[in-house]
Amino acid sequence: MDTHIKSEKHPWFLVAFTSLAVIFTALDQTVIVTVLPELMFDLELGANQLDNASWIITAYLIGYTAAIPFASRLADVFGYAIIFRLCLLIFAIGSIFVAIAPNLESIVVSRFIQAVGGGGLIPISLAIVTKHVPQHRKLLAIGIIGASAEIGLVLGPIYGGIITELLGWRWLFWLDVPQALIILFGIRYISSKRSHEAKMDYRGGFLLTGSLILLTATLSHPGLFDLSSTTPLFTGAVGFFIISVFIWNQKRVAQPLLPQILFQTIPSLASMTTKLLVGASLIIAMVTVPLMAETIYGESTLSGGLRLVRLTVAIPIGALLGGLVCQRLGTRKVIITGLAISATALFFMGQWGLLISDPQMSINLALAGFGFGLVMAPLFFIVIETCPDDYKATAASIITLSRMVGMALGLAALSAWGMEHFIQLTGHLELPLPVTGESSFDLAIRQDRYIDVLNHATLTLFQHFFRISASLALIAIIPSILITTPRITDGKILRRQN
16 A cells, blocks of 8 residues: 655644644543533433443444544555544544534434544554655654644543533644644545455454443443343353454454554553553543532532542643653563552542542642553554564554453443442432421432532442442553563564563
């Protein structure tokens, strides 16, 4: 497959516009987190319907996750430029559908469509810049694309808060359209030639997508944790069966969706498992912070976004430092250190009460984000080094895929368990309705007591969320212990080093 541009003298022009595409689509991963309460209010969804509303986030994560390997292979087969443009158009069309959606179901479907377009842009952007940037600058270009994804995640909460405060949440998605058009104009000179040798593993793509949908639906079912229904057991079993068939299929097709070597080495498997757990831990914290701000602390959407930024802004800082020190300290030490820092900070966040102030709040949030950032570069490095040269871009997308799977599964499990736990905490409460002969003063006292008990129950729920997030970060240390750095030549492992 040959991709070229009219002027090879300006490869950084390509880097700039592909980076913008990654930033804009990454924004939509986290932008919804801070506006979720406003969106729920607009759709007349109560707090007891958070498990349903969470599918607005989950649908995007599923579509984004499924598109990463699928679009990467499509681009290898049909050409980078045509699939890149197609992904941008799908993203813009999905954004329009979200902006005009009249109900929750329409938004969920539209978010999935939007994510299918957005998710494919990361691997294709990596492939484009790898093709055009000079050899001695390729790692820098790949790093810029990776950093762009994180910048989008960082800016998402504050961007969402500002636009929602000024224009309303629907404008977040209307603005995606001109952004997509600007990028399409910027990359108009890219052209591509289809490879007649490369083949698309459609069966593998459909198996992977199907398994993710079933497993996420399983974890989001309210009857999973109290065993009140056999439905989640059935869908979970089918999901695991399909993922097993997918792995079996990948080992037997000539040109698999994912490079086989990733499933044959302990370092790559350990890295993907660690990243999956990190994704689950991160999304739980990112959802809890703004929800806690807007409910327990009564802050605005913008204030909730600003609070979350204290966590997300530290992620790229940690990522930069992690990349700088991992050659001296070793990848495993840096990963374990980052996970330990995040787990400790999240544990202290689980101690937050009805009143929390700085500097404690900012320190906790920043350390949690910094720890998550520390593990990023070494995990990317391990997986990329595991794969041969013709799979480097795909390898980079796989570690992103692992995080997105973790985020999708973690959010689904949290919403299902969280709603069940909230019902347990508040099920004994009775609404303080007026009683015949009761004075307004006595009624006000009962109402205040009700609100106080409800706030404490909600606080307990959020504290548990943070502790679960901390526990996942600690559990991620277990597979990270198995991580070593394999040296690969022509797809063969020569030796491993710490």
